[in-house]
Amino acid sequence: MRYLPLNDTDRQDMLARVGVDHIDDLFADIPEKARLKDLLDLPRRASEMQVERQLSAMAAKNTPAGSVPFFVGAGAYKHHVPATVDHLIQRSEFLTSYTPYQPEITQGTLQYLFEFQTQVARLTAMDVANASMYDGSTGTGEAVLMAHRITKRNKAVLSGGLHPQYREVVEGLSAMAGDKVVSLPADPSGTEDILSQIDDETSCVVVQCPSFYGQLIDLKPIAEKAHQHKALLIAVFTEVVSLGLIEPPGTQGADIVVGEGQSIGNGLNFGGPYVGLFATRQKYVRQMPGRLCGETVDAEGKRGFVLTLSTREQHIRRDKATSNICTNSGLCCLAFTVHMSLLGEKGLTKLARINHGNAVKLKRALAGVPGVEVLNTAYFNEFTVKLPKPAAAVVEALAAQNILAGVPVSRLEPGKPELKNLLVVASTEVNTDEDRAALADGLKAVLT
Amino acid sequence: MSMNTQGRPTSAGDTGESFRPKTFTGNRALDMEEPLIFEFGRLDNMGVDLDEPDTFESELGGHERTAEIGLPGLAEPEAMRHFVRLSRNNYAIDSGLYPLGSCTMKHNPRLNEKMARLPGFGDIHPLQPVSTVPGALELIDELAHWLMVTTGTSAVAMSPKAGAHGELCGMMAIKAAHTAAGRSPEIVLVPESAHGTNPATAALLGYKVVAIDAKDDGTVDLAALTATIAQHEGNIAGIMLTNPNTCGLFERDIMEIADLIHAAGGFFYCDGANFNAIVGKARPGDLGVDAMHINLHKTFSTPHGGGGPGSGPVVLSDRLAPFAPLPFIRKTEDGLELVETDAATKDGEQPFGRMTAFHGQMGMYVRALAYMQSHGSDGLRQASEDAVLNANYVRVGLQDLMTLPFGENPCMHEVLFDDSFLKDTGVTTLDFAKAMIDEGYHPMTMYFPLVVHGAMLIEPTESESRASLDLFIATMRDLVMSATRGETQRFSGAPYLAPRRRLDETTAARKPVLKWSEPEPAEVTPQVAAE
Numbered sequence: 001m002r003y004l005p006l007n008d009t010d011r012q013d014m015l016a017r018v019g020v021d022h023i024d025d026l027f028a029d030i031p032e033k034a035r036l037k038d039l040l041d042l043p044r045r046a047s048e049m050q051v052e053r054q055l056s057a058m059a060a061k062n063t064p065a066g067s068v069p070f071f072v073g074a075g076a077y078k079h080h081v082p083a084t085v086d087h088l089i090q091r092s093e094f095l096t097s098y099t100p101y102q103p104e105i106t107q108g109t110l111q112y113l114f115e116f117q118t119q120v121a122r123l124t125a126m127d128v129a130n131a132s133m134y135d136g137s138t139g140t141g142e143a144v145l146m147a148h149r150i151t152k153r154n155k156a157v158l159s160g161g162l163h164p165q166y167r168e169v170v171e172g173l174s175a176m177a178g179d180k181v182v183s184l185p186a187d188p189s190g191t192e193d194i195l196s197q198i199d200d201e202t203s204c205v206v207v208q209c210p211s212f213y214g215q216l217i218d219l220k221p222i223a224e225k226a227h228q229h230k231a232l233l234i235a236v237f238t239e240v241v242s243l244g245l246i247e248p249p250g251t252q253g254a255d256i257v258v259g260e261g262q263s264i265g266n267g268l269n270f271g272g273p274y275v276g277l278f279a280t281r282q283k284y285v286r287q288m289p290g291r292l293c294g295e296t297v298d299a300e301g302k303r304g305f306v307l308t309l310s311t312r313e314q315h316i317r318r319d320k321a322t323s324n325i326c327t328n329s330g331l332c333c334l335a336f337t338v339h340m341s342l343l344g345e346k347g348l349t350k351l352a353r354i355n356h357g358n359a360v361k362l363k364r365a366l367a368g369v370p371g372v373e374v375l376n377t378a379y380f381n382e383f384t385v386k387l388p389k390p391a392a393a394v395v396e397a398l399a400a401q402n403i404l405a406g407v408p409v410s411r412l413e414p415g416k417p418e419l420k421n422l423l424v425v426a427s428t429e430v431n432t433d434e435d436r437a438a439l440a441d442g443l444k445a446v447l448t
Numbered sequence: 449m450s451m452n453t454q455g456r457p458t459s460a461g462d463t464g465e466s467f468r469p470k471t472f473t474g475n476r477a478l479d480m481e482e483p484l485i486f487e488f489g490r491l492d493n494m495g496v497d498l499d500e501p502d503t504f505e506s507e508l509g510g511h512e513r514t515a516e517i518g519l520p521g522l523a524e525p526e527a528m529r530h531f532v533r534l535s536r537n538n539y540a541i542d543s544g545l546y547p548l549g550s551c552t553m554k555h556n557p558r559l560n561e562k563m564a565r566l567p568g569f570g571d572i573h574p575l576q577p578v579s580t581v582p583g584a585l586e587l588i589d590e591l592a593h594w595l596m597v598t599t600g601t602s603a604v605a606m607s608p609k610a611g612a613h614g615e616l617c618g619m620m621a622i623k624a625a626h627t628a629a630g631r632s633p634e635i636v637l638v639p640e641s642a643h644g645t646n647p648a649t650a651a652l653l654g655y656k657v658v659a660i661d662a663k664d665d666g667t668v669d670l671a672a673l674t675a676t677i678a679q680h681e682g683n684i685a686g687i688m689l690t691n692p693n694t695c696g697l698f699e700r701d702i703m704e705i706a707d708l709i710h711a712a713g714g715f716f717y718c719d720g721a722n723f724n725a726i727v728g729k730a731r732p733g734d735l736g737v738d739a740m741h742i743n744l745h746k747t748f749s750t751p752h753g754g755g756g757p758g759s760g761p762v763v764l765s766d767r768l769a770p771f772a773p774l775p776f777i778r779k780t781e782d783g784l785e786l787v788e789t790d791a792a793t794k795d796g797e798q799p800f801g802r803m804t805a806f807h808g809q810m811g812m813y814v815r816a817l818a819y820m821q822s823h824g825s826d827g828l829r830q831a832s833e834d835a836v837l838n839a840n841y842v843r844v845g846l847q848d849l850m851t852l853p854f855g856e857n858p859c860m861h862e863v864l865f866d867d868s869f870l871k872d873t874g875v876t877t878l879d880f881a882k883a884m885i886d887e888g889y890h891p892m893t894m895y896f897p898l899v900v901h902g903a904m905l906i907e908p909t910e911s912e913s914r915a916s917l918d919l920f921i922a923t924m925r926d927l928v929m930s931a932t933r934g935e936t937q938r939f940s941g942a943p944y945l946a947p948r949r950r951l952d953e954t955t956a957a958r959k960p961v962l963k964w965s966e967p968e969p970a971e972v973t974p975q976v977a978a979e
Binding site for chain 2: 001002003006011013014017019023025026027028030036039040041043044045046048051052055057060061063066070086089090094095096097098099102104106107108111114115118128131132134137138163165166173175176177216218244245246247267270271273275285291292293294296298299300302306308309310313314315317318320325326327328329332334338341343344346350351356357360363379396404411414429
């Protein structure tokens with residue numbers, strides 16, 4: 001087997017050295033009746049070429065985003081990732097290293113985590129960011145638990161503009177932990193009255209901007225009302241590129257900011273691995289979940305970095321930990337940091353302008369299709385349209401013509417007649433004028 | 449004929465062997481100091497060519513950002529050099545033996561990376577029409593099949609994003625099963641030797657954690673377990689047990705433990721962190737396990753990536769299968785169906801909720817399946833056997849000099865030493881580990897499990913050759929003898945030769961600096977020293 005350096009001679013010699021006759025003597029503690037006598041009922045070993053053949057055949061059955069006019073967003077976005085990013089994250093020293101528990105020989109990982117934390121804190125305009133969460137949705141769940149620890153209350157109010165699957169993650173976790181959740185009805189155009197839901201029992205309000213439906217939301221009045229009741233505002237975003245153009249949640253009064261960072265540096269990957277961004281105020285840092293990297297000096301006074309504040313974490317605190325999380329999304333952070341370093345302030349701003357510009361063009365193209373109504377007044381690179389027919393069928397019809405039109409809301413929110421005709425469409429820098437024309441024409445054809 | 453026609457000296461020469469110049473840059477040849485991007489990048493620099501949009505009309509509705517963000521940019525060659533230099537300060541499995549017990553640092557085949565980057569896997573969106581991703585469902589279903597066959601179970605929740613997330617998923621399924629049966633037991637049993645994630649997970653779900661004792665041989669004390677269960681009769685939700693356990697030992701009484709827990713109305717959660725020791729040798733389902741997460745990044749070699757991303761699918765027994773979270777794939781006569789919402793469930797499917805948006809760590813699924821297919825049934829068994837053989841080879845190579853807390857018995861895939869052999873040497877477990885760094889090794893896991901004083905947990909994995917193990921054993925023996933001889937300097941200040949000496953973690957935690965800030969302008973008035 002090509003991955004195993006021992007050969008049979010080695011094995012015989014080593015067994016003799018260990019003092020047993022047969023390898024099974026080393027497995028003698030396994031109860032006799034549970035010991036496998038035969039090989040597992042699976043195929044035998046396969047060469048590199050065979051595996052490549054088998055998996056390529058599966059991959060070939062899928063339609064890659066890059067091969068068609070592509071407008072699917074709703075929490076994950078198709079962006080162009082520079083070739084440098086993928087090269088760097090495949091460096092052996094990054095790819096095959098472990099959690100930097102031995103800082104003297106993992107300064108590479110630690111320094112990029114420190115750079116990542118600084119980038120995220122600046123993007124969100126918050127005091128501190130951690131070294132990432134699994135993704136935006138699990139980060140949102142953790143943010144709600146954190147708010148409960150800080151406020152010593154247990155009721156979360158979720159905006160109807162929150163990604164439905166993020167909402168389900170929070171609801172599931174809360175139900176299991178015995179906490180309360182008030183989820184507002186779907187809010188495609190950003191007109192819900194969330195302020196009246198905030199009271200003295202509220203621990204936190206969770207608001208997504210741009211919302212799941214693409215609407216930009218003014219967070220300031222929500223933060224103000226929350227703070228009047230000593231509750232926290234958790235601001236969520238799924239499209240980090242938006243922060244290149246819109247006011248960051250930190251300056252609008254958010255107490256915890258959670259976002260999905262996939263758009264920068266990371267591919268679509270059918271939903272994972274992604275990278276959750278998580279930032280908060282300095283005063284709450286010791287209630288934060290996840291890993292933190294901090295600056296220090298070594299015995300010779302040279303600057304270095306270490307994992308820090310680990311007394312919050314499970315390996316020290318066990319059942320008193322702030323979270324059960326034991327890992328972050330290291331390599332995805334690296335991809336984020338490399339891509340963000342290549343963009344810088346100027347590049348991110350430009351990228352955001354291109355995205356918004358493309359969305360504006362798409363909106364105009366779609367608004368020209370008879371029967372199509374755009375529901376959003378202010379948006380970044382994504383918005384929701386109301387079709388004269390159920391959106392799911394329209395999306396299927398367009399997919400048959402190799403146009404991937406967007407996400408029918410009914411896929412995530414089934415059984416709600418008022419949402420049945422809604423379609424969430426996104427346009428990033430990858431879309432061309434031809435792509436937009438193909439979608440508008442296709443839509444016209446399907447709707448008439 | 450010599451090519452050296454210009455009189456260039458070709459011998460090493462007498463350079464004064466103990467002289468180490470203090471360099472202007474602080475660099476030491478290939479060992480380079482590298483500033484933070486915030487210290488040399490510029491706000492108007494960039495390494496990506498983007499055109500201004502031909503027209504730009506804002507429909508942001510007054511939500512425009514007005515302040516600067518403060519993100520420096522780098523041109524492509526600057527970025528390349530920055531991150532390549534950083535990478536060189538990292539130890540990695542590709543560069544050396546990485547014997548971190550419980551973490552399973554084995555070889556990461558590059559075929560797996562290549563497969564995960566096929567556009568048909570890497571460039572598909574989680575919410576594009578299901579009709580355009582049949583191969584993705586097929587891949588997930590195929591990996592699920594391999595995991596179920598390997599573990600002897602009939603269901604698997606694929607979506608958890610890491611081991612601890614898998615634990616949470618498994619325990620949520622257990623809680624859901626109790627609730628569905630109209631029960632609400634409050635106690636989860638966890639041995640002291642468990643990973644910290646186990647009690648943290650149980651506590652997160654509101655369970656009370658009760659410790660169970662170990663015997664002198666490092667395995668669960670059946671008599672004590674029986675007594676603890678009796679003491680909390682009717683109130684036991686389950687047990688969380690790692691097997692092979694964190695002492696590197698197989699729990700010999702595991703089937704009795706499972707029977708006891710089941711008889712008490714509880715479920716058996718197995719922490720699968722060490723499953724790599726027994727793949728192809730025994731199946732957790734046959735041992736009475738109800739739920740077990742599989743760290744794809746350990747057992748099936750998806751890269752650790754400096755601390756993630758991981759992936760932690762959870763295999764489930766028949767009794768827990770109905771409660772598996774959304775999303776899942778249903779096999780029908782017409783093919784595979786993706787079930788993403790409660791509305792799409794059928795009788796007998798009672799998902800407890802959702803662990804994460806989308807479908808889990810697809811990129812890791814592809815890598816794990818490539819690894820499993822490459823090994824096949826024969827290779828997977830061989831890998832476990834080699835891992836266990838390598839650990840025992842290290843054990844017998846060191847047991848006369850280092851101390852085994854539970855006697856000179858065979859171990860599984862990792863061998864646990866305690867620090868009694870360092871008694872009276874003035875060298876601590878930490879010092880010893882740091883001296884390994886100077887020898888070019890990543891230290892083993894230290895001070896874990898907590899049940900052993902000054903624990904050193906060594907897991908060589910199946911990826912090491914015999915020659916590699918021989919050199920490791922010889923090095924460790926040299927270090928032990930050096931410590932015994934009283935050569936404390938080699939240890940107390942170690943590492944001496946790494947990119948950094950020991951780092952001050954106390955100050956880092958006391959006054960946390962968690963991001964870069966512009967340096968304060970120089971003080972005008974002289975400062976009085978604080979101490």
